[in-house]
Amino acid sequence: MAPASAARRKSNPIVLPASDSLSDEEFTRIADLVGGHTGIRLPAGKRTMVEGRIRKRMRAVGQSSFSGYCHYVFEDGGLASEVTHMIDAVTTNKTDFFREPEHFEVLRRQIVPDCLSRSKGAAKTGIKVWSAAASNGAEAYTIAMVLAETAGSGRKFDYSILGTDISTDILAQARRAVYPGDFVSPVPAEMQQRYLMRSRDPSASEVRIVPELRRRVGFMHLNLMDEKYPVDTDVDAIFLRNVLIYFDKPTQAAVVGRLLRHLRPGGYLLLGHSESMIGTSLRLKQLAPSVFKLV
Ligand SMILES: C[S@@+](CC[C@H](N)C(=O)[O-])C[C@H]1O[C@@H](n2cnc3c(N)ncnc32)[C@H](O)[C@@H]1O
Known part of the structure; x- marks a missing residue:
């Protein structure tokens, strides 16, 4: 057997000068x-x-x-x-489950009841949410967990979540839905029990999102710079969090303007906490520092 250093040289022959x-x-x-x-x-x-x-x-x-x-x-x-x-x-893909957790309370306490009351009397009630800079899917699966909890505890409703991102690598991770054990620690314990599967191998710390939630969440490659995208135009809520900070001001306004074409009247836009001012000049009513409603 070749010594480890030789094996390393063989698989990785290029040595980069640190000073370059x-x-x-x-x-x-x-x-x-x-x-x-x-x-x-x-x-x-x-x-x-x-x-x-x-x-x-x-x-x-x-x-x-x-x-x-x-x-x-x-x-x-x-x-x-x-x-x-x-x-x-x-691209910077930093994300977390239940990141900026107040938004998931807004989803549970305000957005879901609002969608349900709009569809009173309808044969079928459905809620559509778009995670528009989805990274590895933690945001989309958090939304799915909150909607699953809410649908299980009151009036039943259907729901679907679309996650989009420009990075093909990160989308592959999102579709796989496998996360290191310590990465899922923000998920409350009872939700971990219900929505995360542990490996049969006790030494493996990775977990996977359960199929019932994976079925609800679809991922698609999408560049927010594109003029048009193949996304429904009656989305109930768009999570556009922690991506606008990477764009200059005119680009931020153009991106949000295009996204609003996909929000139904009265739909919600949620921005990252440090991006809250960006929505204030558009056709949006500000409900909380980073929560807006299309008027
Ligand atoms: C910091 S992460 C935010 C993840 C999640 N929304 C959150 O708040 O935790 C920003 C994501 O935006 C994506 N992104 C950057 N530019 C983009 C663009 N032009 N179109 C679509 N996604 C983009 C990056 O690939 C990255 O995954």
């Missing part, structure tokens, strides 16, 4: 490319983060320097295949 860095021009080209596709601003302060993440792509395409990688992408035909990976590499 992106030139101003290379960083600007990457920032422009990413910004043009995703709307994400990459100011100079993000250079170290971008370098760290691009390093992984350099290894994957067999380049040993940033200049070699940039030449490959911009001059040598690598752009088409590399742009998706670059987007995966530079």
Whole structure:
């Protein structure tokens, strides 16, 4: 058997000099490319983060320097295949179950009762929620848990959740619905019992969302920069949380304006707590700092 160090050299032959860095021009080209596709601003302060993440792509395409990688992408035909990976590499996917938990109380106490009272007398009641920057699905599955709890404790209703994101890697994780044990710790214990499956192997700490919830949640690739998207136009609530902060002000307004075309009259828009001011200039009534209703 080869020694471990030899095995490592064999599978990962490219050694990157730690001192290598992106030139101003290379960083600007990457920032422009990413910004043009995703709307994400990459100011100079993000250079170290971008370098760290691009390093992984350099290894994957067999380049040993940033200049070699940039030449490959911009001059040598690598752009088409590399742009998706670059987007995966530079997006920030930080999320949690029950992140900013007040919003899930708004869902339970206000949005669900409002939807149910609107559909009084209808043969079938359904609630549609869109998690528009879904990351690994924690937000969409939190919504599903809250709706399942609410539907189980009062008037029955049907519900579906759409999760969308620009990052193909993170969407694959969302569809898999498998999470490390410590990542699901914000889920209340009784909901963990009902909605998370543990492995039969006691040494495995990973958990998976139960099929009953997975069936309710669909994931789709969607770029918020696109002019149009194939999403229903009668969505009851859109969670657009912790993504607008990466865009400049005109882009934020354009993104929210496009999303509102998919919200039914009287539907709800929930932004991240640090994004609460963004909704105030649009056709929206502010109900709470980061909760809006389409008027
Ligand atoms: C920080 S996460 C927020 C996740 C979740 N909404 C939350 O609040 O926990 C931001 C997500 O927005 C996605 N994103 C960034 N730019 C996007 C774009 N132009 N279109 C769609 N998704 C985008 C990223 O891939 C990332 O998964």
